Amino acid sequence: MNVRTTGAERFFAPCPRGLESALAAELTALDAADVKPTDGGVAFAGPLTLAYAANLESRLASRVLWRVGGGGYRDERDLNALARSVPWGSHFHADRKIRVDVAATRSPLKSLEFATLTVKDAVCDRFRDEQGRRPSVDKRLPDVRIHAYLTDREATLYLDTSGEPLFKRGWRRDTEEAPLRENLAAGLIALAGWRPGTAFLDPMCGSGTIAIEAAMIAADRAPGLARSFGFQKLAWFDGPAWQRLKQKARDRVRPPPAEPSIHASDRHAAAVAKTRANAAAAQVEGFLRVEQADALSRPAPAASGVLIANPPYGVRLEDRERIAAMYPAWGDALKARYAGWTAWLFSGDPDLPKKFGLMAERRIPLWNGAIECRLYAYRIVSGRLPG
């Protein structure tokens, strides 16, 4: 097997839209070169080993894709030739199970399904020509994921170094509801500018995603410490180098403080239990104080701090009415008890600011999947707000 050693591989890390600049800063801190945020992700360059660090350390990326080929194309035939020109056999073994995904913006190709088949066939044909055998396809549990991204004129081929998406940190057991994705939760914290040392509260914590991400930051716990990655199935995977990097990350994990300054609460006992169980699974329970409380009546846990919440957004009409009635009371409660705090509310409800009755200082557009949301920032002062 041919192990590539060039120091200038090209990567692309997709992320929730709205987090591109924050992700660019994160990748720059990991020594990535040529860091270029674009819509929905960040392009960057570096040695192959940068893929280890980016997967292990990025709190914001959804995946880390390694560019293995690409160029201009006009039709399926060009796409086939491009995909066939990649030396797949030097990147992974023929006994690996593969999955191909194609995404496109303004592609002239009529069918993405057919484009997917075209890429898959090209990969398998190249293997058969060179080795007399070909990888099999497994859409559910692939060893190796191949991504093709098509624009109007360019096709880019990537090998996915992440495998399962990076918001899966490897600790979540409970998946019955739809909690925030971990990288979006980490993105809210990055946009709010919260750093350990400042008090933190999520008073509507649900399963605890945001507070657990804050606790992982306070613990300096790498988000990928508890999981495996796609690059472990690629030919250039260097097990000892990876183990050394992981050990370094393990060694820097901080012990929990005597008195946690990260707080999470929810009015439902089931949510509190879930948050506790998830914090324990993420190995950060000592960084977090979890309580059952109503956000409208709970006192502030410190004289100043950062509150981040993803309040409920009712789908059914009666829920919407009940929730709409809660906001003005919550706004009043914050003014009465949280002077000195900054509250950041993440919501897909465009009417939230009207209901809340406070003047948002910032409104940051951010996508939760396909749903356009906003992160609203409120500086809480007692009585009426300025402006």
Ligand SMILES: C[S@@+](CC[C@H](N)C(=O)[O-])C[C@H]1O[C@@H](n2cnc3c(N)ncnc32)[C@H](O)[C@@H]1O
């Ligand atoms: C959209 S969920 C939060 C999901 C959470 N961000 C996660 O990732 O799991 C909203 C949460 O707010 C809680 N909630 C609603 N009204 C509340 C109130 N007045 N006080 C405290 N919690 C409340 C609900 O119980 C629910 O768990």
